[in-house]
Amino acid sequence: MFCDAYNKSLTQAAAAERELTPALQQHLFTCESCRTAFAEEQSLFTAIDSSLHTVANPEIPATLIPRIHVALNNMPVSESNLSKWTSTGALIAAALVLFITLNLKDRKFQNSTENVNDQASTQVSVSRSGHSFPPHAESVERVPSRKTSAIHPHTAPVAMTANLPEVLLAPGQRETTERFVQAMRNEQFRDELLAKKGSKEAVLEALAMKPIKIEPLAPVSSTGD
Amino acid sequence: MQELILIEPGSTAPKLGKTEWTREAEHAAIRSEFEERLADSSGLAFRVARGVLKNDADAEDVAQESLIRAFRKFARLRDRNRFRAWLVRISFRLALDRLRSSKCRELREAEWMREQERSRPANSQASREFQQHLERAMEELPEKLRLALLLSAMEGHSLEEIAVLLSVPVGTVKSRIFFARKQLAEKLRCFVTLTTNR
Incomplete structure (x- = not known):
């Protein structure tokens, strides 16, 4: 057993196999108990090292390398990893370019449609004051959120395409709106419509639709009363 | 090992496309480079595995x-x-x-015991027992400490080489070995006293 004052430093010195400081040497010279304990500690580490050496240095079996050669020979010559990675990378790059191109094209189309839509809706709102609305045109609201994921049962199919605004429609106006959106996709028609923007009647006639009444949705009671 | 391709008389070239030729050539080059390292490295892989598994047959499988x-x-x-x-x-x-595959564990230990008997008949019973205790104590060491200690006990590995093998600074290797030895000493102290008292 080491003396308390030297316990830590003597244990560490034995574990680290480092030379003793003069102070520790002096203490071991004078203290027999520490000297014995230190000798025991050293023999413990010698035993550990000796066993460790046996454990860590076994003879390498002569069969090992021939076994590996056999295993390597039995491996199929597969496509090398390098070319596999290169071809995968090329495929991903091509897909990315295609995606970006399509996306840009779609946005361009969407922007031009939006411009026409905005102008057309201005025309429609202008026409509200002078017309009496048909009974089936109950309420229509244009939902500003363009990236909403919830799809309302009255949402037109055209609005299901992710890039178009979502539109809530009265049951009777679905067909008209679809026709309107289809017509807007025709570039020539759009140009003609823009040319007629001065005359609200001409716009409505070209669209073959009745004026739309735009008003906020009435709050619905959650209790269903 | 060089690979040769037999070309039949009358045929101008084997039926391999350009890409296949390239692939074959790449494979041959990689294999040649790999085999240069095989003799040197197979022993290392075996010893590391043997240090963990305590069994030659299993260690050979793992090395392969x-x-x-x-x-x-x-x-x-x-x-x-x-x-x-x-x-x-x-x-x-x-x-x-x-x-960790518990199924093989018992079989492995029984095999290890038999192997110990065969390989070191001259060793004293006490020494064999101590080695068993040491190997069990090593199993309980944290993985990082165990690998550092194992590599340090292998012939021909300096602290600098171990640092390169483990991708850590030399100081870290030193401290891992120190703590591993210290933990082993704590666990084995009683066995040394027992064996020396016998």
Whole structure:
């Protein structure tokens, strides 16, 4: 057993196999108990090292390398990893370019449609004051959120395409709106419509639709009363 | 090992496309480079596995598997000088996985006992017992400490080489070895007293 004052430093010195400081040497010279304990500690580490050496240095079996050669020979010559990675990378790059191109094209189309839509809706709102609305045109609201994921049962199919605004429609106006959106996709028609923007009647006639009444949705009671 | 292709008389070239030729050539080059390292590294993989598994047959299986895995991914290894470090990690991981498969554990230990009897008949009973205790104590060491200690006990590994193999600074290697030895000493102290008292 080491003396308390030297316990830590003597244990560490034995574990680290480092030379003793003069102070520790002096203490071991004078203290027999520490000297014995230190000798025991050293023999413990010698035993550990000796066993460790046996454990860590076994003879390498002569069969090992021939076994590996056999295993390597039995491996199929597969496509090398390098070319596999290169071809995968090329495929991903091509897909990315295609995606970006399509996306840009779609946005361009969407922007031009939006411009026409905005102008057309201005025309429609202008026409509200002078017309009496048909009974089936109950309420229509244009939902500003363009990236909403919830799809309302009255949402037109055209609005299901992710890039178009979502539109809530009265049951009777679905067909008209679809026709309107289809017509807007025709570039020539759009140009003609823009040319007629001065005359609200001409716009409505070209669209073959009745004026739309735009008003906020009435709050619905959650209790269903 | 060089691979040769037999061309039949009358035929101008074997039926291989350009890409296949390239692939074959790439494979041959990789294999040749890999085999240059095989003699040097197979022993390392075996010893690391043996240090964990305590059984020659299992260690040989693990060493083979490690080297086959290493070969499969050899082309992806950017710095080929890191091959031995990479192999040590693969081998150590695979050996630990195999050790953890509890089904084989008992069989392995029984085999190990028989092997000990065969290989060291001159060893004293006390020494064999101490070695068993040491190997059990090593199993309880944290993985990082165990691998550092194992590599340090292997012939021909300086602290600097271990640091390269483990991709850590020399100071870290020193401290891992120190703490590993200290923990082993704590666990084995009573056995040394017992064996010396006998």
